[in-house]
Amino acid sequence: MIPVCRQGGGAIKLARVSLVAVAVVLSAAACGGSGQAASGPPGPPTSLRPGSTARLTIITPANGDVIHARTVHVKVRLTAAATENPASPLALPGYVHLYLDSKIISIAPVASDNSITKQTIGHVKPGRHTLKTEFVGPTHLPFRPRVIASVTFTVRS
Secondary structure, eight states, X not given: OOOOOOSTTHHHHHHHHHHHHHHHHHHHHHHOOSSOOOOSSOOOOGGGSOOBOOEEXXXXXXXXXXXXXXXXXXXEEEEOOOBXXXXXXXXXXXXXXXXXXXXXXXXXXXXXXXXXXXXXXXXXXXXXXXXXXXXXXXXXXXXXXXEEEEEEXXXXX
């Protein structure tokens, strides 16, 4: 039942406000979902990620190296970087992401399926560090299975 106010055109205004409120509540209920907040468009399902036979090798530093400087020279070799979809309209086979102690250091485009990527990391604190590199697709999504290499090294100054 809609309450009626008898002053001026108040009854009509109150009825309109009530109808609008009911419409908003019904719209919200109809649009409701699982109760989880949306955080942008969903990522592609794992099954849609391209596969790759690529291999990554960290040439330098080698696993277990002790570096007597605060500058680390990184050299990564990527081989067989062809994807399952060679007819892809994207020009690059992908990118090499480089992480030092789980923090991204660089993203380098890969222009060919057999290449070497070089990177110099300065001001590395003394101590033990983990260097990880990953080859990802042209959209920066990982391949299936993921193409990853990692080494651990120590910096002593």
